Amino acid sequence: MKITLKIWRQKNRNTPGEFKTYVMDNVNPDMSFLEMLDVLNEDLMSRGEEPVAFDHDCREGICGMCSLMINGVAHGPKNAITTCQLHMRSFKDGDTITVEPWRASAFPILKDLVVDRSAFDRIIQAGGYISVSTGSAPDANTIPVSKVAADRAMDAAACIGCGACVAACPNGSAMLFTAAKVTHLALLPQGQPERYQRVVNMVAQADFEGFGNCTNIGECAAVCPKEISLDTIAQLNRDLVMAALRGIEPNTPIVPATTR
Ligand code: SF4
Numbered sequence: 621m622k623i624t625l626k627i628w629r630q631k632n633r634n635t636p637g638e639f640k641t642y643v644m645d646n647v648n649p650d651m652s653f654l655e656m657l658d659v660l661n662e663d664l665m666s667r668g669e670e671p672v673a674f675d676h677d678c679r680e681g682i683c684g685m686c687s688l689m690i691n692g693v694a695h696g697p698k699n700a701i702t703t704c705q706l707h708m709r710s711f712k713d714g715d716t717i718t719v720e721p722w723r724a725s726a727f728p729i730l731k732d733l734v735v736d737r738s739a740f741d742r743i744i745q746a747g748g749y750i751s752v753s754t755g756s757a758p759d760a761n762t763i764p765v766s767k768v769a770a771d772r773a774m775d776a777a778a779c780i781g782c783g784a785c786v787a788a789c790p791n792g793s794a795m796l797f798t799a800a801k802v803t804h805l806a807l808l809p810q811g812q813p814e815r816y817q818r819v820v821n822m823v824a825q826a827d828f829e830g831f832g833n834c835t836n837i838g839e840c841a842a843v844c845p846k847e848i849s850l851d852t853i854a855q856l857n858r859d860l861v862m863a864a865l866r867g868i869e870p871n872t873p874i875v876p877a878t879t880r
């Protein structure tokens with residue numbers, strides 16, 4: 621396959637970026653998208669040029685690192701997969717493919733296609749945990765969980781923190797990510813002690829990080845590789861109302877965004 625790539629190149633967060641064009645004449649359709657970028661980088665390095673920086677780790681849809689906007693769609697043209705699970709056979713011979721980093725002010729560009737998603741870590745730090753007594757693990761059967769609650773909690777727990785939802789949202793909102801984490805714990809007995817403080821703290825942290833508000837557009841769920849449902853946002857909003865009725869305010873010091 622012959623593929624023309626228009627790739628965003630940017631030296632660092634303080635310098636302006638631009639699209640650079642690369643023509644690849646011999647792309648194997650069975651390559652993954654990231655393997656295709658590996659081949660491009662080998663070629664660039666053999667010519668003494670700077671390789672394209674892009675994020676990746678597991679390359680099997682688990683870690684959430686591979687964050688690429690491909691032809692304007694987060695994770696590319698196929699539904700419910702990550703960029704690393706996308707193959708070149710999803711494109712046609714002669715195609716031009718535009719590759720950009722996530723675009724969101726809360727995810728500043730570090731280099732080329734790599735963005736800083738540590739804001740997600742701080743949202744988790746603000747409330748995405750439970751408190752348990754130390755000692756040996758309790759017998760699982762001593763904490764009954766209904767099948768319905770367990771299934772919904774596990775569906776929410778599938779979120780891999782990739783940030784596609786933010787990149788796709790016109791508001792740059794992190795609501796689907798935050799709602800997935802809130803819902804996962806809100807539905808389980810282990811998540812009850814901190815339930816309402818958690819939702820208040822995590823939403824406050826998302827606001828602090830500069831993510832936008834949710835206006836129910838739904839682009840987030842459309843691009844989510846793990847098919848996290850908008851129902852999680854409804855769950856988050858219900859818990860926020862319950863927290864407000866209880867008069868609960870954010871109580872964690874906002875973690876300074878030291879990497880900005
Ligand atoms: S909700 Fe979906 S798109 Fe957003 S971070 Fe989680 S897995 Fe990625």
Ligand code: FES
Binds near residue numbers: 680684685
């Ligand atoms: S590299 Fe881990 S999900 Fe794509």
